Amino acid sequence: MKLQLNKYYIALAHSLFLIELAIAFIIKTGFIRYTFGDYLVVILLYAIFRGFTNMSVRASALVVLLIAYGIELLQLTPFLTYFSLQDNLIANLIFGNTFQFGDLVAYTLGIITVLIIESYNGNHKNTHTVKI
Numbered sequence: 001m002k003l004q005l006n007k008y009y010i011a012l013a014h015s016l017f018l019i020e021l022a023i024a025f026i027i028k029t030g031f032i033r034y035t036f037g038d039y040l041v042v043i044l045l046y047a048i049f050r051g052f053t054n055m056s057v058r059a060s061a062l063v064v065l066l067i068a069y070g071i072e073l074l075q076l077t078p079f080l081t082y083f084s085l086q087d088n089l090i091a092n093l094i095f096g097n098t099f100q101f102g103d104l105v106a107y108t109l110g111i112i113t114v115l116i117i118e119s120y121n122g123n124h125k126n127t128h129t130v131k132i
Contacts, residue, residue: 002054009051016044024093038103042068042110057118061111068107075099 020040027033042064049060076099078086085091096103 003052004054006051009047013044013047013051016040016047020044034100035102035106038068038106039110039113042107043114046111046114057115061114065107065111069104071095072099072103072107 020037023033023037023040045064045067046060049055049064050057053060055063075096080086080088080091080095080097083091086097
């Protein structure tokens, strides 16, 4: 795995990050906040991986899905308490604090969406990359 910059994915990640921030700070409850936010976050993480590495589509999707599942499964434990972060707003936004099976479904659907789009776009050629 080499580091490289892909402007397309970095721009996508930036846009998704701004959307996630808006969702986190403006919408306090409901489907958009909890489910759609989780759906978008795996697409955001995927865009970050593809924006800074030369990992393949499938490898990036698998790594992101495993990270998302891992963080969700950590929510079955009081891991934020171990680090005295249970009252930290940012830690709770990033890691969450309650396990929800529906979140695993949202993550899976997000990665399936990524794979479908990447397949449709022909795995987006690296025409906008800068090798580091």
